[in-house]
Amino acid sequence: MMMMYPLPLLIMSAIYLSAVTTNVGAAANNSKFLRGRRTLNDVFSAALRVHDTSSSSPLLPQRRRARTDNLLDEYVHQCSTFLTSENVVADGIISQDEFVDFMLMQCQAEDVCHEEMKLKFEQLDINVQLKFVMGICSQEDFTERSNCIYDLHDQWLESNLFGFSTHDENENTQSLIRSMCTEVYVDAVKMGFTRTAGKWLY
Numbered sequence: 001m002m003m004m005y006p007l008p009l010l011i012m013s014a015i016y017l018s019a020v021t022t023n024v025g026a027a028a029n030n031s032k033f034l035r036g037r038r039t040l041n042d043v044f045s046a047a048l049r050v051h052d053t054s055s056s057s058p059l060l061p062q063r064r065r066a067r068t069d070n071l072l073d074e075y076v077h078q079c080s081t082f083l084t085s086e087n088v089v090a091d092g093i094i095s096q097d098e099f100v101d102f103m104l105m106q107c108q109a110e111d112v113c114h115e116e117m118k119l120k121f122e123q124l125d126i127n128v129q130l131k132f133v134m135g136i137c138s139q140e141d142f143t144e145r146s147n148c149i150y151d152l153h154d155q156w157l158e159s160n161l162f163g164f165s166t167h168d169e170n171e172n173t174q175s176l177i178r179s180m181c182t183e184v185y186v187d188a189v190k191m192g193f194t195r196t197a198g199k200w201l202y
Helices: 007-033 041-048 062-083 096-109 126-136 142-159 172-190
Strands: 093-095 163-165
Touching: 041 126, 041 142, 062 096, 062 172, 093 096, 096 126, 096 163, 126 142, 126 163, 126 172, 163 172
Parallel strands: none
Antiparallel strands: 093 163
16 A cells, blocks of 8 residues: 655655755766866865864764864974964965874974985875865865865965965964864874874774
8 A cells, every 4th residue: 555645744755855966966076077187186086075074083982182282282282383383384375284294294393203214295194184174274164174175285286285275364374373283183193193192002
């Protein structure tokens, strides 16, 4: 026996299914614009599939959190200070290469890695690459965030550089940088780029 549903319910169901299908299709097709060089395409493609931009860092038990707060605060301070320094922002962009420069400088200063060590952004753990991209494109609105990622991809294809823009003197840039630096701390420890207060990260 066929079930009969009220017309308003059928209409709402059709609208919902249409919206879901459209969103899924958009997410699946977003990566089609990624033509050209393949080096970083996977990162931009992955960023387009992120729907939740909230913090992905693991929550620490209270008794362990206190031990790491000082190291985290120090790392974030050093990271944000370097990336917003006059020499870095002078050209109007805080690029992925300058982010790598910080990671190398910081770990060499702490004798965590060798002074001769060379590093490219593409060699970082993909989680770190993704957090850098999502740190720039942190909009809650999916369409706005996607457009931001498209713009970053175009910057990269045109100049091999992409990053935080400093041309508009946006006061929010400092906050975005600090949030990004905070997000990557756990991964920096895992990769051996900075000190840790214990084995909880592993």
